[in-house]
Amino acid sequence: MVNEPNSPRDEEEKRLLVVLEQVSRRMRKELALLGDRREDVVGIRQEFWDDVRMNFSDSTEVGETWSSIVQQAELLAERERSHRVASEAVERLTKQFDSPYFARIDFAEKGYDAEVIYIGRASLVGEDGETFYVYDWRAPVSSLFYDHEPGPATYRVPDGEMIGELLLKRQFVIRGGQMKFMFDTSETVGDEILQAVLSEGSDTSMKSIVATIQKEQNGIIRDEKHKLLVVQGAAGSGKTSAALQRIAYLLYRYRESLAPDQIILFSPNPVFKGYISRVLPDLGEANMRQMTFRELIEARLGRRFEVEDLFSQTEALAADDGSPAGESRERSVRYKGSEHFFVTVENYLKRLEQEGVRFHPLRFRSMTIASAEEMSERFYGIQASDGFGTRAAGVRRWLLERLQSWVDSQMDEAWVEEAAESASSEDIQRAYVEVRRSGGFHDEAFEDEDHMSAIIRRRVAENAVAPLVKAVRNYRFLDAVATYRELFESRSLFAACAPDGKLPLGWEWMLQRAEETFGRKLVDHEDATPLMYVSEALEGFRRVEGDILHVFVDEAQDYSPFQAAYLRRRYPRARMTVLGDFNQAIYLQSQDSGGFGGWIRLMSPEVTSVLRLTTSYRSTEQIVDFTKAILTAEDAKGITPFNRKGEPPKVVACKDGGQLGEKIAADIEDLLGKGYGTIGVITKTAHETGNASAVLKELLPNDVSIALVTGGSAELPRGVSVLPSYLAKGIEFDAVLVWDASDDLYGKDKDRKLLYTVCTRALHVLHVYHTGEASPWLPRQGGRK
Known part of the structure; x- marks a missing residue:
């Protein structure tokens, strides 16, 4: 079929050629720059030491040598940054040449002539720095395409609201720089576009499909009002896509104040992590931090315990299904994931402000350096109003000082002498260098040898207690397991902490199970989050990543109410976006909670938005x-x-x-x-x-x-x-x-x-x-x- 002269299709194809020429021109410049920067980097690396003046004859020359090295390193780093920027630009332009844009809108702001706006995955600006050939899909004006049909329309900008009329809404499918489809539409995203995209085969990683964002998804992506966004979506409704595009939008919107490593996404499993890893790079952004809840548990408890994961728990429950032991374990799993148990643990922590925290004594061989009783006395000697964190830090400082004093006291002990006699050649060489630097080994050497011997003795003593120093620095003197177990070893204590004053059904079985597992350094999955909470609370949440500003949780229906509340405590500054499907709550720990557990109760209703996506796009x-x-x-x-x-x-x-x-x-x-x-x-x-x-x-x-x-x-x-x-x-x-x-x-x-x-x-x-x-x-x- 031959298009008539000056038809809309002809005009759009001519315009596409103009844009592709702009992309090609930019590409040639970036490729040339990339080549130059690559040569610079290779040249500097090859000639690095040739361009550094090496002279260590005196302190002045050492300073100048160091300055020369720093200058050369800074030059190399700057060229490497330029090379990386040019490489990223070439990658972005390559994608733009394949498909520079997917939509056009004509918008007439009130009181002004209509403006023609093309929308793509990334912006394209002319060499004059003013002509916009393509607007980024995250730009404020681009929301008109997702939110409105032709007619009266508005969009928000940082300074307020722009009012006008949407005159035209046109969609394109461009592949390999060729226009495959073009049509005008009055819908958010035309069915023809969706049909074309959804009929394509699956890939081993999730696709970035910003051309098919629906109005309800766009509301999720651009929401800046609420601190807690809870999205219930049917299977295949685009929840995860909306979440990733929301991350890309936030990085674009707040690029001056928000970095990718200030956003964390919790994925359901490692397979899913890899599946979504390409989406943000395809949108021109670096990936956010991504982890599974299992990885969080492993990082906190995995070095000291063998911790059961959720999948192993699921397999174990399936194997014992219908047996008395299986039924008891099911009750434990359900209870330890509940809000009732979270409140019980919180009440227990309040009691621990006055008494009850357990400690590991600090011992070396058969010698006690600091007893558990001494630590408790120090801990509770600090004002309760200062909180657990200040108390734990105070005990930590005291223990490090105690260790140093103890090392001093051991210098003449037999075990130190024996260890010094078998010192390694490396320790001896270091001691020699230290004495030589202090001016020794010139005339009388007897005192120097004594000095060297003392250095060796101290070094071997410090090396011997180095594991204790490391343990103290990592707050291992706090016995979180014994403190947590205490809650199950006293009926009266548990009942006093429970919000209703009652013991859960099966409490005796839980007590017995705790004795069996913790005694063998095993942690059931249902105990992992409560134990992690107690441990971090006693340390004052010292490892909390306070710079995290946004937390995203996918498959949120699989989290227990306890886990939801824990994440809120762990990231107190963060806004939260949680997404899931009630109908896919397949794990026992969350099945009693209606799918989303306690998510919607984490923050006040004024800052919480609960949205629902009902259309399933994935399947036929x-x-x-x-x-x-x-x-x-x-x-x-x-x-x-x-x-x-x-x-x-x-x-x-x-x-x-x-x-x-x-x-x-x-x-x-x-x-x-x-x-x-x-x-x-x-x-x-x-x-x-x-x-x-x-x-x-x-x-x-x-x-x-x-x-x-x-x-x-x-x-x-x-x-x-x-x-x-x-x-x-x-x-x-x-x-x-x-x-x-x-x-x-x-x-x-x-x-x-x-x-x-x-x-x-x-x-x-x-x-x-x-x-x-x-x-x-x-x-x-x-x-x-």
Whole structure:
């Protein structure tokens, strides 16, 4: 079809050529600069010492030599920074040449002529520094595209509100510098654009799709009013995308006062961390700090204890399901994640302000340097109003001084003499250098040798107690475990601290369990956060990263109310954005809390906003309707599929495990032949994952790669991935094959949301297999074969 002269399409393609020429011109300049800077860096590195005047003959010459080294190092650092900036500019321009913008709006501010504005992932300014060819999607004016249809429109700027009329709203799909689609729209983002993007195959990392941000997502991204933003979103509704784009927006909006390392994102697992790692760099920003809650626990407790993780806890509970021990453990998990227990621990900490903190005595071999009683006396000798942190720091200073005095007292002891006699040649050489620097070894050497011997004795004594010094510096003299256990060893103490004065059901079992695990330096997952809280509270939250200004929590429904409250205490200055889905609350610790636990109660209602995303964009309409039917009518209420058609999900009955493996293997070959790039075979537990992986490797050709995804995996490969249900959260696959959704495995009420979570990982194809009776939660009507 030939376009008519001067048609809108012709005009837009001419304009695109102008922009691409601007990008090319900038690219040539940046490439030339990059080449120059690379040569500078290589040259300076090669000639670094040739350009430094080395002379150590006297103090003046040493100073000049040092100054010369510093100047050369500063020059190298400046050139390296310039090289890095030029390299980043080339990368950004390369992306812009592929797709410089995705939208155009014509906006007439009240009292002024209309302005034509093009919007892309990054801004593009002409060489005059004034002509804007493209505006960054995060610029205030760009919100008009996301928030308004043609007609009266407003957008906010730092100084107030701009009022006017949106005259035109046009969208583009540009790939490889070629305009593929163009159309005008009256919707936030046209269905045609969404259809095109959502029909694409999945990748092993999350995409940055700023062209498809919806109005409700844009409200999340640009919210600056609230300190606590709680987002409940259906599976596939774009929660995580909105969170990452919100981070990019904040870094753009507050670039003078907010750095990426002042933002922290808590991800559900290591696989998900790798999955989202490319989004911010694609948007032109450095990645924020990212960690799992497990990593936080490991950093705090992992060096001293073997700490159970959430996945191991889940496996253990599944193994003991239905047994008396399993039921007791379930009660403990539910209680220790509750707000009741958090308040109990807080009340206990208040009591500890007066008495009860336990201490480790400071001992060297059989000698006591400082007793637990002395530490307690010092600790409680400091005013309670000064807080735990000041008290702990005071004891720390006193212990370090005590250690130094103790070392002084040991200089003539036999153990020091023995250690000095076997001193290493390195210690002897250091002692010699120290004496020589002080003017020794010129005339009479007897005193110098005595001096050298004293230095060696002190050094070996200090080396011997160095582990104690390190322990004191790290506040290891505080016995957080004994202090925490005390709460379970006294019925009257626990009842006095409980907000209702009552012991929880199963308190005796919890006491026995604490004695068994802590005695073997094991920490159950349900004890890890309370223990970490007590430990950090006693130290005055000394390791709290007070410079963190924004905390993001993804899959927030999986956090217990205790964990939510703990994060609030740990990052007291931070604004919080928490995102999750009630219907994907698959872990026991959060199932009694309605999905979001105590998140919405962390801050006052005046600074809290609770938002809901109901449209599911990830899956086809058929898959969304199927997965909604897994839920109760109440839980499924409001979930709306986006209008993207696909094949109906299949529920496949298998007579036994052998046939199940054969059918899944055959379907994998068929799906790979059809071009599906990512296929997820999802089992319920890690034990089943190992079996499924082994079976499929036997049945499939050698050229079909089968990746076994574990809790330690950091990346999601292309092709076929076999993984347990709890590692699939937040990830999507072109096709999902559910391994044995039988009544035996998914028959209990608590399995309902887990099955829903597993099935909602599918973009285009969903096959659910089962042996024996199918899970009662699977839809009964149609689709089965």
